[in-house]
Amino acid sequence: MELHKLYSSLAIRSDRKIVVLLIDGLGGLSHRDYGYKTELEYAKHPNLDRLASCGATGLLTPVLPGVTPGSGPAHLALFGLDPISFQIGRGVLEALGIGIVPEPTDVLARGNFCTVDAQGAIVDRRAGRISTHISEELLALLRNIHVPGSDIELHAVQDHRFVLRLKGTGLDGDIANTDPGMVGTKPKRAKALTPRAETTAEIVNAFVDQSFDRLKDQSNGNALVLRGFSMLPAIPSLQELYGLRSAALAPYPMYKGLARVVGMNILDCGNTFPDQLRALERHWEKYDYFFIHYKYTDSCGEDGDFLSKVNHIETLDSSIGPLVRLDPAVLAVTGDHSTPAALKSHSWHPVPLLLVAPTCRRDGSTAFTETVCATGALGHMESKYLMGLLLAHALRLEKFGA
């Protein structure tokens, strides 16, 4: 039985509230410039440490040992879905990242404007990284292209990148990239990878043909390539599965989008952590499950800026009071994945998890760090099990079997 269906079959009503504070890219790596400590070990976070001392800790493996997750699988796992069964393609994720939540019948792709020579061969796959503004102008040239069988939407992302969204019935996203991934060759024709995607591939090719015609005299990008054709998988909502009225406090579009995918309401929450907590207070009575997304730790990790990541952990810690005072029945503090400054990227390393609830078996953790979590009583588990743990600690799961 799929995991979420098992948990769903056991779900019962309760008024106990669950809060997940997700510190993006939380996990770090021993850094030789900082005494071989991780960012979380180096940072001072007395409030998180105090929470650890009245809760239990553990480590979450986002997907499987050694596997570095993108944001899509990392979040779906934390929302209780098997990230290998439910995969979100590049086109869909790109759409989520600019605030578009596709219908499950839409086909999405990520587009790049590019530059081709007189023979049609690509000379610059990013059209000189033109500005978003210029991309907007090029997209305006393409917006009234009509192809029977689908409504076509185009949305600028950043620089040379955009999203193509096909809306209609009977569309299928099983289509190979038109981006050949290299210069010196022409953009490929869209090719269906399964027979049921053939009509959609024809629509894409008709759109591309008309686009090339309209772009051919443009100096800032005279062609385009598409990749990551995908559809949003049919994903049940937290309401359907567990009877949870759920809400997200996430300033960034990507995380709003991922929360929408599992049916969360997106709340206005400003841009800072104190803003998010004020919004939490305002909406406290109306929901059972809150997802608070704290982004800045991940960005600093990606930048390789150890001390800035440390600083953002400390800032969060110093502002956490209002959340603690709301006294949720279950509070989980964790990350979607590790983003060690030492690697300047997402990584496979397990992520610290802190769970506080009256129903927790306290494990004597005295701090919230990777090393403490590695020996915490919650043990090491895949992130997809967190949802079951949260529901259980909120007494929202009944007994399995007689």
Added chain:
Amino acid sequence: MELHKLYSSLAIRSDRKIVVLLIDGLGGLSHRDYGYKTELEYAKHPNLDRLASCGATGLLTPVLPGVTPGSGPAHLALFGLDPISFQIGRGVLEALGIGIVPEPTDVLARGNFCTVDAQGAIVDRRAGRISTHISEELLALLRNIHVPGSDIELHAVQDHRFVLRLKGTGLDGDIANTDPGMVGTKPKRAKALTPRAETTAEIVNAFVDQSFDRLKDQSNGNALVLRGFSMLPAIPSLQELYGLRSAALAPYPMYKGLARVVGMNILDCGNTFPDQLRALERHWEKYDYFFIHYKYTDSCGEDGDFLSKVNHIETLDSSIGPLVRLDPAVLAVTGDHSTPAALKSHSWHPVPLLLVAPTCRRDGSTAFTETVCATGALGHMESKYLMGLLLAHALRLEKFGA
């Protein structure tokens, strides 16, 4: 998705080298004659301890909790294959143990010479444990037996044991043992367990009939029984899966054979650990992944010789310098399974794992023992995940999902 296919789908090229030092039967058991320490806890191994202090530790469960593995599944798991999906039968393993790597189209069985009475009933299943030399003489009587549909090879193993190898096309190993497993009954006819094995069973029976005819007047074994009919499963190579140029430094035929099964090159490496490390140095530039097999710890465990196992651990530790100086990007020190002297056999107990890499999250391990590993930051995992961890730490896996 099968685990090795998931890892394979993420594999990227890198020049970072991986070394697995496999100490056979490494894990031990608290021994009451030695202060309830394990062999690894009792032994002095300052060099391994020093490695632990700059790496991370954990425990590997070879197959599943409570399951004691044979050498086949224990090694396949360490090479990244699910040991329950990829099973190596007794006949195939017996062949590997004497240096034969079967083709995937061959059928292998383990044979015993036995003694039968005038009615054909077995009176000694091992023919008095005749010497290998006598077995060779008996095999010589059988070598020119011809049965249409297959080439038959016979290879002495040790004492009364031999390997039967059938080569041909369309052969199938799904055949029940002819060995009844008890005295007082006749050897059984080879019986196909599936229709597609019927032709092969007929070939086996034709061979057995002719053999009995030729053996009937021999005093040192006048019959034979066969068991463990099996074929080598189709196993992808480490090159195909991960782009790894891999090599084994393994003095014993069985481990050479298991390494060949996943496509490793077998290097001449002498018989001692220092010899193996000299071979490692010689071949360092030509491979990405090295498997070093250290056998003696397992043999002493099987003999119940606690102190000798301790001694072999200490010997290895004192000779490890050249390996450390080569400074592999990722070094794993572990075992295939536990062989506690207290049990005189393989056991199910998890195996200590030590991983050293600049990409390791250091966990403050101060020694390499079962107890330290049990709380190490790598946690407890099935051995089949080690390959993914090695690849990840060598930065040889790309991100999963967008």
